[in-house]
Amino acid sequence: xxxxxxxxxxxxxxxxxxxxxxxxxxxxxxxxxxxxxxxxxxxxxxxxxxxxxxxxxxxxxxxxxxxxxxxxxxxxxxxxxxxxxxxxxxxxxxxxxxxxxxxxxxxxxxxxxxxxxxxxxxxxxxxxxxxxxxxxxxxxxxxxxxxxxxxxxxxxxxxxxxxxxxxxxxxxxxxxxxxxxxxxxxxxxxxxxxxxxxxxxxxx
Amino acid sequence: xxxxxxxxxxxxxxxxxxxxxxxxxxxxxxxxxxxxxxxxxxxxxxxxxxxxxxxxxxxxxxxxxxxxxxxxxxxxxxxxxxxxxxxxxxxxxxxxxxxxxxxxxxxxxxxxxxxxxxxxxxxxxxxxxxxxxxxxxxxxxxxxxxxxxxxxxxxxxxxxxxxxxxxxxxxxxxxxxxxxxxxxxxxxxxxxxxxxxxxxxxxx
DNA sequence: ATGATAAGATAGTAATTAATTACTATCTTT
DNA sequence: AAAGATAGTAATTAATTACTATCTTATCAT
Numbered sequence: 001x002x003x004x005x006x007x008x009x010x011x012x013x014x015x016x017x018x019x020x021x022x023x024x025x026x027x028x029x030x031x032x033x034x035x036x037x038x039x040x041x042x043x044x045x046x047x048x049x050x051x052x053x054x055x056x057x058x059x060x061x062x063x064x065x066x067x068x069x070x071x072x073x074x075x076x077x078x079x080x081x082x083x084x085x086x087x088x089x090x091x092x093x094x095x096x097x098x099x100x101x102x103x104x105x106x107x108x109x110x111x112x113x114x115x116x117x118x119x120x121x122x123x124x125x126x127x128x129x130x131x132x133x134x135x136x137x138x139x140x141x142x143x144x145x146x147x148x149x150x151x152x153x154x155x156x157x158x159x160x161x162x163x164x165x166x167x168x169x170x171x172x173x174x175x176x177x178x179x180x181x182x183x184x185x186x187x188x189x190x191x192x193x194x195x196x197x198x199x200x201x202x203x204x
Numbered sequence: 205x206x207x208x209x210x211x212x213x214x215x216x217x218x219x220x221x222x223x224x225x226x227x228x229x230x231x232x233x234x235x236x237x238x239x240x241x242x243x244x245x246x247x248x249x250x251x252x253x254x255x256x257x258x259x260x261x262x263x264x265x266x267x268x269x270x271x272x273x274x275x276x277x278x279x280x281x282x283x284x285x286x287x288x289x290x291x292x293x294x295x296x297x298x299x300x301x302x303x304x305x306x307x308x309x310x311x312x313x314x315x316x317x318x319x320x321x322x323x324x325x326x327x328x329x330x331x332x333x334x335x336x337x338x339x340x341x342x343x344x345x346x347x348x349x350x351x352x353x354x355x356x357x358x359x360x361x362x363x364x365x366x367x368x369x370x371x372x373x374x375x376x377x378x379x380x381x382x383x384x385x386x387x388x389x390x391x392x393x394x395x396x397x398x399x400x401x402x403x404x405x406x407x408x
Numbered sequence: 409a410t411g412a413t414a415a416g417a418t419a420g421t422a423a424t425t426a427a428t429t430a431c432t433a434t435c436t437t438t
Numbered sequence: 439a440a441a442g443a444t445a446g447t448a449a450t451t452a453a454t455t456a457c458t459a460t461c462t463t464a465t466c467a468t
Contacts, residue, residue: 008433008445009444009446010445011435011444015445029323030323031237031322033235033238034237037426038424046446047446047448048426049427049429052427054445058427113317116378116382117318117381118235118238119235132378132382133382157395160395160399163375163396164396164399166375167373167396168368170371170374171369171372171375172371174320174336175367177320177321178320178333178336178337188364192367192371195364195365195404196368199399199400199403199404199406200399202402212415213415213464215414240454241455250417253416253418253419253458256458257414261456262456
């Protein structure tokens with residue numbers, strides 16, 4: 001009975017999880033700002049109105065999605081960097097795991113960029129801001145550690161290096177949007193990171 | 205009389221120019237995908253319906269805006285690089301003039317990114333794609349010239365270097381969206397470019 | 409001056425959107 | 439097995455959207 005394909009009537013928390021999954025999925029193939037509640041519902045075989053049994057507003061859906069993204073992305077990069085002694089190697093592991101995350105969920109960076117663009121200070125926008133801040137903190141710490149152990153030059157501009165780290169991934173995303181090909185990200189990432197790495201390592 | 209502040213009843217081509225200006229302006233302070241024809245008209249002291257005297261559809265407005273952007277941006281970077289013998293110095297001049305353009309019109313990179321995100325192949329999206337392709341061509345030529353004259357290492361990954369060049373600017377834009385401060389771009393640009401430059405110059 | 413015409417205002421339309429409603433089906437607990 | 443709680447449906451709402459039809463006004467060549 002429970003094994004039957006009758007997957008309607010999910011418990012509320014599962015339904016919310018499925019909703020988040022649907023939004024992340026949709027954002028991978030269409031402009032996040034054009035995702036309607038009707039489209040979300042259709043993608044998960046539900047009626048549009050039923051969504052509002054689980055979320056009070058559409059903004060609350062976006063909030064839940066961005067919370068999911070923030071939690072998962074930070075967990076991924078933390079896990080990737082864990083146990084790596086060399087700060088530079090840890091940064092590379094962070095970069096690659098971030099890129100892998102983006103390749104699995106290409107809608108993620110577009111959703112984040114889309115939220116940042118909003119003029120009003122909405123809840124989802126604040127979540128993205130805090131995510132990027134926490135991300136930058138991790139980078140700052142690693143870069144400073146790299147200076148301390150001599151892997152990175154002491155006069156390296158920490159803030160600029162962090163900005164460029166994130167921008168590098170944005171560049172890869174833009175390239176994949178241009179080519180209409182998500183797979184490219186995985187292919188280009190090591191090549192682009194190699195240049196970034198030389199940029200922060202080289203003295204003078 | 206013509207000197208009076210009564211600037212209603214503009215000739216059609218001037219009205220179109222003012223419309224483009226209004227859209228570029230609005231995109232600097234709000235999500236481009238949320239710019240309505242009513243908002244455009246209000247920003248230029250016109251009624252919403254009057255816009256359609258000069259553009260057949262809203263998409264035609266975006267098309268005109270993106271044509272304006274493509275023309276101006278390419279002209280700016282071409283002008284900046286002109287007469288500079290050193291390819292590396294020319295790239296730096298391109299970068300700085302691009303950043304200056306973005307700082308003057310912060311809506312531009314967001315409009316471009318927004319257009320690229322659209323799933324359908326619209327006219328404005330095609331214009332953006334062609335703009336970035338032409339941009340990348342110029343970068344490829346400069347990088348190859350840099351290799352030829354010995355300013356850049358022969359084994360530098362040209363394509364990756366071009367991707368990173370554009371991504372670097374995207375990173376600056378994202379930072380300004382985070383901080384809600386456009387001025388930051390001008391301040392951060394030289395610092396970030398310095399790292400990029402070391403990345404493409406350094407061998408191994 | 410005056411009439412032709414280009415440009416703008418006003419007041420619509422149809423379609424789409426997020427959200428709400430009344431009602432029904434299903435699960436869970438006693 | 440009855441009863442209450444939870445989840446879903448289908449239809450409808452008000453607001454917003456791009457776009458249009460009709461009337462009015464300004465501009466300019468003659």
